[in-house]
Amino acid sequence: MEAALAARDRARRGLTTSSDTASGVAVVQRTDEATSTLAKSRQPLNENNTTKAKLSKLSTDMAPQTPFASPLSRPLPSTPCGNGRELILQGFNWESCNEKANNDRSWYQLLNEKVPEIAAAGFTSVWMPPPTKSVSKQGYLPTDLYNLNSFYGSEDELRSCVARMREYNITPVADIVINHRCAEAQDDAGRWNKYTGKIDWDARAITCENPQFGGQGSQSTGEDYLPAPNIDHTQQFVRKDLKEWLSWMRDDVGFRGWRFDFVKGYSGVFTGEYVEETRPFLSFGEFWDECSYRDGVLEYNQDAHRQRTCDWVDSTGGNTAAFDFTTKGILQEAVARTEYWRLIDTKGRPPGFCGMWPSRAVTFIENHDTGxxxxxxxxxxxxxxxxxxxxxxxxxxxxxxxxxxxDPKWSEAIGVMLDIRKRTGLSSNAAAVHIERATAGLYAAHIGHAQEMYTEGLSMDVDVKRPSICMKLGVEDWSPNAAKVGNLSWKCTASGDGWAIWEDKNHLEDEEISKAR
Structure with missing residues (x-):
């Protein structure tokens, strides 16, 4: 992709610089990128000061795609992913719900025991499984939202696990399943649409596209989820009940973050409203969209795919991040087929969502569904x-x-990589990636902090005065010392089959001297 590398230099001339009078720093923005509705907000979120904001009258101005927009009444954090240096552990798999049956202890008890180890590894957040009573063992067909006794353990065990995580400064993130909800009682026609528990909705809470459930609500604002009654988020009483429940999950149970399941099923405007009301430290959604394939092979250009993810994040008002399915799709195709040229877009940037809007991209290679x-x-x-x-x-x-x-095959190497990321201070904010090579057999990049403060987007100019790293993937030989990257001296601090990471020797020596003192 030599043409892409050349295009990167041309793209740099498409940058504009303006003065940020509030902070007194130069702000660089891309003229050709979608910008966040919250681009000017840099107010950090203080977990000790997260009282509910008073919502003003609903307006249609902020989201023309739906008449149910919730105006953001005060600036939100500069990123919905904490301080930009969060490291998330997905704390379960598809079989975790069977832990009690298989090993005579609940999954919550197992996680509770592992909290010190999780903290020592450097994880700052744990994404936990759906906490509510559910028709399915895995929790993705919820019934009574206030009933926290599930196949993962009892409510007491959940509360104990959450409390221990917070003792170790780990942010517990709840898996929020509110696209659909299973009813526990039938109407006179035998349709499952009568809800029980504290949130005792009726058929008005179900979208009208679900005739098998007798839904009497409005049309859905997203994709239909066939296995269960789809919740009508346009109903004010529904949103009121859900916001009260989320507030209870935060203030009473102790969660400090939300992972929203199947967000394609309802407008992102509602996700934005729930996040604005409850002010979590972390907020991200599962916008799982299909990549473009031709004859079973992933197409090179996935710009439309990541743009759809960007559009969903924008629809929330920018207060919620999204899983970067684009990066997962491209990355696994590149390593499987030895086609590392896929890892650069036509403008010389990473081709996934993280190359477009890194502060809103939650990257991963596997989860309970995909693996x-x-x-x-x-x-x-x-x-x-x-x-x-x-x-x-x-x-x-x-x-x-x-x-x-x-897994013993991978745990040690993952731990080393986590240490390198923390030591270098890599962040989702004001980040920079300069791709050095992207060929069939090699991908190499220089990654660190941007030379200029970026409100949105991704810089390609790495500040060599601050800690940075080089990395490579693939079968071809490459070294940042031979390539004279940044005119710095590099030390390889981690490597394995087809991968390696180098750190700037000067900063490594400075850290060793600091530790010695």
Missing amino acids: STLQHWPFPRDKILQGYCYILTHPGTPTVFYDHWV
Whole structure:
């Protein structure tokens, strides 16, 4: 992709610089990128000061795609992913719900025991499984939202696990399933549409596209989910009940983050409203969209795919991040087919969502759906560490899958990569990636901090005065010392089959001197 590398230099001339009078720093923005509705907000989120904002009258101005927009009444954090340096562990797999039956202890009890180890590894957040009572063991067909006794354990065990995580400064993230909800009682026609528990809705809470459930609500604002009654988020009473429940989950149970399931099923405007009301420290959604394939092979250009993810994030008002399915799809195709030229777009940037909007991209290579025992879209098992070498060095908020973290084949190397990311201070904010090579057999990049403060987007100019790293994937030989990257001296601090990471020797020596003192 030599043409892409050349295009990168041309793209640099498409940057504009303006003065940020509030902070007194130069702000660089791309003229050809979608910008966040919250681009000017840099107010950090203080977890000790997260009272509910008073919502003003509903307006249609902020989201023309739906008449149910919730105006953001005050600036939100500069990123919905904490301080930009979060490291997330997905703390379950598809079979975790069977832990009690198989090993005579609940999954919550197992996680509770592992909290010190999770903290020592450097994880700052744990994405936990759906916490509510559910028709399915895995929790993705919820019934009574206030009933927190599930196949993962009892409510007391959940509360104990959440409390211990917070003792270790780990942010517990709840898996929020509110696209659909299963009723526990039938109407006179035998349709399951009567809800029980504290949130005792009736058929008005179900979208009208669900005739098998007798839905009497409005049309859905997203894709239909066939297995269960789809919740009508246009109903004010529905949104009121859900916001009260989320507030209870935060203030009473102790969660500090939300992972929203199947967000394609309802407008992102509603996700934005729920996040604005509850002010979580972390907020990200599962916008799982199909990549473009031709004859079973992934097409090179996935710009339309990542743009759809960007559009969904924008629809939330920018207060919620999204899983970077684009990066997963491209990365696993590149390593499986030895086609590392895929890892650069036509403008010289990373081709996934993290190359467009890193502060809103939650990167991953596997989860309970794509891998585990389901294997819906698995990452090549012999290339797992190449995958982590990429997402743990590149901008975005990386997520490590539980199965990979505990597997002896990969755990040590993943731990080393986590240490490098923390030591270098890599962030999803003001990040920079300069791609050095992208050929069939090699991908190499220089990654660090941007020379200028970026409000949105991704810089390609790495500040060599601050800690940075170089990395490579593939079968071809490459060294940043031979390539004279940044005119710096580099030390290889981690490597394996088809991957390697180098750190700037000067900053490594400075850190060693600091530790010695």
